[in-house]
Amino acid sequence: MIRVVLVDDQALFRAGIRMVVDSQPDLEVVGEAADGREALAVVRAARPDVVLMDIRMPVMDGLAATAELLGDPDPPRVVMLTTFDLDEAAARAIRGGASGFLLKDADPEFLLAAIRTVHAGSAVIAASATRDLFARFAEAAPRPVPPAYGELTEREREIFALAARGLSNAEIAAREYLSEATVKTHISRILTKLALRDRVQLVVFAFEHGLA
Numbered sequence: 001m002i003r004v005v006l007v008d009d010q011a012l013f014r015a016g017i018r019m020v021v022d023s024q025p026d027l028e029v030v031g032e033a034a035d036g037r038e039a040l041a042v043v044r045a046a047r048p049d050v051v052l053m054d055i056r057m058p059v060m061d062g063l064a065a066t067a068e069l070l071g072d073p074d075p076p077r078v079v080m081l082t083t084f085d086l087d088e089a090a091a092r093a094i095r096g097g098a099s100g101f102l103l104k105d106a107d108p109e110f111l112l113a114a115i116r117t118v119h120a121g122s123a124v125i126a127a128s129a130t131r132d133l134f135a136r137f138a139e140a141a142p143r144p145v146p147p148a149y150g151e152l153t154e155r156e157r158e159i160f161a162l163a164a165r166g167l168s169n170a171e172i173a174a175r176e177y178l179s180e181a182t183v184k185t186h187i188s189r190i191l192t193k194l195a196l197r198d199r200v201q202l203v204v205f206a207f208e209h210g211l212a
Contacts, residue, residue, distance in 0.1 A: 003046065005030060036060030050119055062089075070097040128166065149209070156186055164206035
């Protein structure tokens with residue numbers, strides 16, 4: 001069962017999302033909060049797997065709340081909720097460790113798939129939209145590539161390049177004639193070597209160091 005917490009200042013919006021999520025046999029809403037400060041208490045008490053976090057809220061916004069939560073030991077995966085796709089605040093949240101972003105008017109099926117995707121860690125939510133987001137808000141000059149990147153094997157660099165484009169494990173496996181289990185192992189090693197939390201952080205890393 002994937003445990004979910006909803007954080008949004010609009011009660012009606014939360015009720016709609018709860019209804020969609022709770023309709024699924026593998027998903028369960030275990031808490032709700034109306035602002036970032038309340039979210040900290042709810043998330044720390046409920047220990048969810050995934051948090052859907054609105055960016056703009058009173059008292060404490062989603063950026064500040066996400067930064068605090070990701071500083072906790074064994075934090076949940078956080079997906080930012082926004083009303084427009086090229087949102088600089090969403091880009092900042094993802095650079096800070098959020099696992100992706102979703103538009104608030106996304107189809108219910110896409111929302112459900114996004115929760116499962118980020119929980120499984122096998123793909124990037126809305127990969128093309130995520131790439132567009134970082135292409136729009138990338139820093140003017142790429143940062144120097146850190147020495148850790150040089151520790152990747154040639155095969156790992158090939159897998160890195162495909163993952164940086166947003167391809168899922170299944171897509172990489174089909175393209176490279178590998179099993180999904182082998183791709184998953186390569187991705188895990190790449191994330192460990194580069195000290196990255198998940199695949200969306202890999203995409204950020206690629207953009208920030210001119211490797212995308």
